[in-house]
Amino acid sequence: MSDPVPAFVTEFNKIVGECATFRYITRDSELQKVACTKLRDLLAQIETEKESARASGNENYANLLLGCNCVADGLISEIEMWLLLKEGRPDQAWDALVAAQSNLSSAMRAHGGFVRIEDSIRQLDALERLIFPPQVFLSSGMIVKSQICSICGQEYEDCEHVKGRPYMGTFCTVTLIPSAVDHVAIVESPANKRCRIVKFTDAGGSRNRMTWVLEPTDNADKEAAESRTAEGIFAISTPSEDNTEKDITFVE
Amino acid sequence: MPISAATTKITDYVDVNKKMADLCCRYPERMALLPINFESATSIAELLQASEAATIKKLLVAEGLPFDDIVDRHQRPPYVKNKNFEWVPPVLFVSASLYSQNPELVSVALNILANYATDFFKGMRGAHEVSLNIVVEKKNKTYKKIVYQGPIEGLKDLVEVIREVGNE
Numbered sequence: 277m278s279d280p281v282p283a284f285v286t287e288f289n290k291i292v293g294e295c296a297t298f299r300y301i302t303r304d305s306e307l308q309k310v311a312c313t314k315l316r317d318l319l320a321q322i323e324t325e326k327e328s329a330r331a332s333g334n335e336n337y338a339n340l341l342l343g344c345n346c347v348a349d350g351l352i353s354e355i356e357m358w359l360l361l362k363e364g365r366p367d368q369a370w371d372a373l374v375a376a377q378s379n380l381s382s383a384m385r386a387h388g389g390f391v392r393i394e395d396s397i398r399q400l401d402a403l404e405r406l407i408f409p410p411q412v413f414l415s416s417g418m419i420v421k422s423q424i425c426s427i428c429g430q431e432y433e434d435c436e437h438v439k440g441r442p443y444m445g446t447f448c449t450v451t452l453i454p455s456a457v458d459h460v461a462i463v464e465s466p467a468n469k470r471c472r473i474v475k476f477t478d479a480g481g482s483r484n485r486m487t488w489v490l491e492p493t494d495n496a497d498k499e500a501a502e503s504r505t506a507e508g509i510f511a512i513s514t515p516s517e518d519n520t521e522k523d524i525t526f527v528e
Numbered sequence: 529m530p531i532s533a534a535t536t537k538i539t540d541y542v543d544v545n546k547k548m549a550d551l552c553c554r555y556p557e558r559m560a561l562l563p564i565n566f567e568s569a570t571s572i573a574e575l576l577q578a579s580e581a582a583t584i585k586k587l588l589v590a591e592g593l594p595f596d597d598i599v600d601r602h603q604r605p606p607y608v609k610n611k612n613f614e615w616v617p618p619v620l621f622v623s624a625s626l627y628s629q630n631p632e633l634v635s636v637a638l639n640i641l642a643n644y645a646t647d648f649f650k651g652m653r654g655a656h657e658v659s660l661n662i663v664v665e666k667k668n669k670t671y672k673k674i675v676y677q678g679p680i681e682g683l684k685d686l687v688e689v690i691r692e693v694g695n696e
Contacts, residue, residue: 381651433582
């Protein structure tokens with residue numbers, strides 16, 4: 277017989293179910309903002325509950341709450357994506373979509389109770405293809421001299437934790453200590469879909485790949501514009517899409 | 529989810545015993561992970577390991593598999609980390625004595641790799657394809673490299689390929 281669902285999780289499901297009503301572009305923006313506030317309050321409650329689970333040594337429940345955290349965070353990002361699109365900020369909306377996808381994937385890794393979330397992930401993948409234009413993704417290649425475990429702070433190869441796995445309500449991630457950047461490449465499947473070309477030079481200015489708006493280039497930038505350059509993000513300091521690695525920040 | 533076809537190629541590999549001696553590394557008597565540029569490196573300082581090597585090693589050791597490090601801790605090669613989304617495991621070395629005396633351990637190792645790859649792709653769309661290079665020491669002390677590319681489910685079939693290559 278399976279364990280009874282804790283009262284906190286029942287309440288979580290109720291709030292998430294109510295807020296999920298607002299994951300559509302047609303919903304009123306003010307109501308969507310109220311839903312995001314409710315979800316942020318829920319995140320604070322999850323954190324408190326997780327602390328109790330940790331204090332009592334209940335790792336299974338702490339990891340379940342980690343998954344709840346990811347789901348609530350993912351729902352906030354999804355609703356924010358619609359808000360940002362309505363505000364005419366598609367670059368930021370893209371980042372919100374990627375955050376939503378990443379959070380739902382992480383929920384599946386946090387605890388076995390989130391397997392059914394795959395339908396929501398598929399829905400977000402469909403939104404990516406239908407709403408946003410195809411992106412040109414970037415990937416950096418690095419030589420890494422050391423990897424530090426987020427759980428114990430030791431050199432990753434020497435500890436017992438496995439990146440991407442949950443430990444008492446926290447994912448193990450590694451901080452990469454690079455000794456050299458080897459290359460930057462255009463790839464089909466980046467570790468983080470936020471690493472992409474955002475602008476490129478075009479006749480008379482710099483064109484935003486998302487909006488296709490041409491921003492005029494001033495005289496100082498003309499020489500650079502003539503040499504056909506692109507502006508992109510190729511590494512960021514937040515965890516990668518699989519939530520396992522953090523590294524240094526480069527924006528060029 | 530799209531289903532991809534598996535390909536398995538078998539090629540000759542450098543004399544691991546001689547190369548280990550040339551690079552001042554320890555020859556593995558059991559199971560080991562080889563640096564990704566093991567064949568081409570001319571000194572121990574040039575060696576580079578796959579970024580997943582640390583994880584794969586700890587998973588194999590945690591299951592009690594007989595594992596040998598080829599260098600001391602202070603000589604560990606740096607890792608190559610490509611920030612694209614692909615599962616790039618290190619080169620797995622299987623000694624002749626291991627697969628002849630304990631073939632089931634090779635099966636356990638491949639299961640561990642398959643389970644880890646499954647976790648890696650959880651919640652990610654697209655074809656979940658992996659590539660894995662395995663270097664097998666033959667009974668006559670020559671070496672073959674098995675290059676597998678295909679779905680995760682196909683990894684388990686490599687046990688038989690390793691056995692056949694090892695006994696050639």
